[in-house]
Amino acid sequence: MHKKKTQAQPVLTKSGNSVNSGIQAAQLLQKALALHQGGQLPEAEAIYLQILAINARHFEALQFLGMIKRSQGELQQSLDLLTLAASINPAHTIIHASIGNVLLDLERHTEAISSYDRFLLSMPDFAETLNNKANALSALGREAEALACYARALDKQPDFPDAYFNRGNLHMDMGQYGRALLDYEQVLKTNPGHFQAWNNRGNALLKLERLQEAFQSYQQGLSIAPDNAELHACLANIYKITGHLNESVEHYSKVLALTTTGFPRQNAALQLAILHYVFGNPANVEALLHVAKEMLGNVQIKDKGSLIYCVFMLKIQLWWQSFRQQSAIPQAQGMLYVIGESHMLSAHNLVLAYHDQHLQCKGLWIEGCTQWRIGHASTNHYQQALNNYLQAIPPVSSVLITIGEIDCRIDGGIYKASKKSTEISLEQRVHNTVAAYLNFVSSQAQARKLKMIVSGVPAHHLDESVHTQAELQHFGQFLSLFNTQLKRQALEMGMDFLDVFTMTDGGNGKSNQQWHIDAHHLRPDGIMQAFAHHLIPS
Structure with a gap:
């Protein structure tokens, strides 16, 4: 989100030291803001910390340091800094949108909505905040409210690709694949290089049984982002369901090469294990399942089908090991x-x-x-x-x-x-x-x-x-x-x-x-x- 530039407001008191400290902080802030806007975040962060050493309740230093901490993924520290800034100057509008963004990152969706609403009281037509509020509503399953919020954002900013993209994702979750497709195509009108939109457009087309178009959409996304693991996984899936198994194995193997941890890697290993077990080389199955089983016990994984397949394949492997030791196959x-x-x-x-x-x-x-x-x-x-x-x-x-x-x-x-x-x-x-x-x-x-x-x-x-x-x-x-x-x-x-x-x-x-x-x-x-x-x- 584009933030309003906030000028430093040094507090002048009767103390000469306070006046000098205020002037010093103001000069440091101008230098920090220039570095911040130029993308030199470590250098800007160091100066914000100098300002806070002079005045621990310096609103702008707290605000902009909080923004940097969010960009670094230090979300709790970011929230603490922004919350302290808001307590110093609660009438400052933008700080509440910033707090809402961090709360959204932390998946504290109800609190994020409250912060966005506080911002929107003063700026009800700000499209980016309407979009972010809609994302929080969507995460809470409040679909009708989220759709209305996306519509408001697009009414205020008709060429806003993020709102179309996010609304498309909600339509996908709701099973409204035709509407999702229209949203993704709106994104691509303004930003044809949006490889995630090409990927998700492919997913919508796949759900609509338009397989050749889905395949082409994934390929277009991959031409923009050749090392994107999600696109390789989607291509592997569409090759698999159309019977092109060698190509499927190739793209799932690419996912393994591109990812070192997480569910995408584990699921690719699982899919490869099943393909090798049924159609390929069973000797590869055990090593692949060793990677895949890392998904078990992860409560964050929502793909129940993959979890079921993983448990099943592990038990099938154990059964065959025992059976071969005890019985001769006719x-x-x-x-x-x-x-x-x-x-x-x-x-x-x-x-x-x-x-x-x-x-x-x-x-x-x-x-x-x-x-x-x-x-x-x-x-x-x-x-x-x-x-x-x-x-x-x-x-x-x-x-x-x-x-x-x-x-x-x-x-x-x-x-x-x-x-x-x-x-x-x-x-x-x-x-x-x-x-x-x-x-x-x-x-x-x-x-x-x-x-x-x-x-x-x-x-x-x-x-x-x-x-x-x-x-x-x-x-x-x-x-x-x-x-x-x-x-x-x-x-x-x-x-x-x-x-x-x-x-x-x-x-x-x-x-x-x-x-x-x-x-x-x-x-x-x-x-x-x-x-x-x-x-x-x-």
Whole structure:
């Protein structure tokens, strides 16, 4: 934020020493301000400290030293200096905006809003402070107020790229991807070199299933900032979901080379571990998971999906180490292709008996895939990925498909949607989701004469301390209903059904704790048990 230049106001008293000290402080302040404005911050800081040695309550020295401390990341010291300055001259308008900025940095959002409001009483049309207040409101989840505040900022300053960018980010969080796209494009009209806007524009386009445009947006951002780890991670992701796995590995590896700590590095290592485990060199997996597991226990990480994958992959690795020490793997006579989201990892590399043959499982990953997405009327990259896999599999092959558990979570999918809207019954919603999903699978598989095995969804293995017994009972009934519908419709369409729900149900849809490896997934030997005792032929 541009600050008003504040002239030094030496206090003259009857004491000659005070007069001289005041004059000296004023002269030092002019020198410090010139250095500060010229970007020579260490030199300016040293002079502000000299002034404070003369007068510990010198308003301007406290104010500008506080600003320097903020730029150095010393936020608490900055807040202390600015707060002291405000106590000396509370009528000074700009100091309250400065305090608000530091409080925003400290994620003390409610206090930041109070400081911004105090500033805005005197300067209600100051666009930058309106934008910063909107950021604080957004962080508190006060979306409507934040949008109104961004609108006020843009009304006062229509060519303000930061407000468009921040509003675009809020629209992304709200799932309003079309509006987010428009905001990012407004940023790029004024600042085509804004590589973060190219990156986030790509994210919006990806959500809108405009994959080629998303790819081009990431590439444009990377042409501006070739060493930006976030852009490399986004490119790696879009390569992954479009099946360009070598390119995906290349860009995730670039993220590892560019970052030394933090979640971006850990998540890149996790993604590489999964790619190597499923499609590449399993020898690399252990070292990558050693990096990835640093994300565990970090309460700041909001990406629950990555945390789930990380725990799961670590446990899969341990299971295989133990299994190889204790058991001999039978010689495979053919291939069983396993298509799915994370649940296919439990089956990958197993050798299973099916139709009097031992078949080795080959996992084909569609991250985050749901039955609802596969059956959706609008074409999407999940459908394309599934179709690509089915077209690439040799005719008359056997295929296990493990999609549906994400549709059946207590905090998402069908169950959550049924609570939001009661226009159709839960039973009808389940029936429609399953029917659309299986119709898509059947239509793609029949032409290649693939023998499809549809996996059910396991019983739940939830933390009972965070749900009431009534909630868990109702959720268990939903899981039973879902699996019953899935089994009936799959068998009617000539597909076999792997009944992992019956195998794992300890009563009321709750896990019997025999086969789960974590809260969501089965152990690999659970898949073996299901094929041996819970496979229902059509």
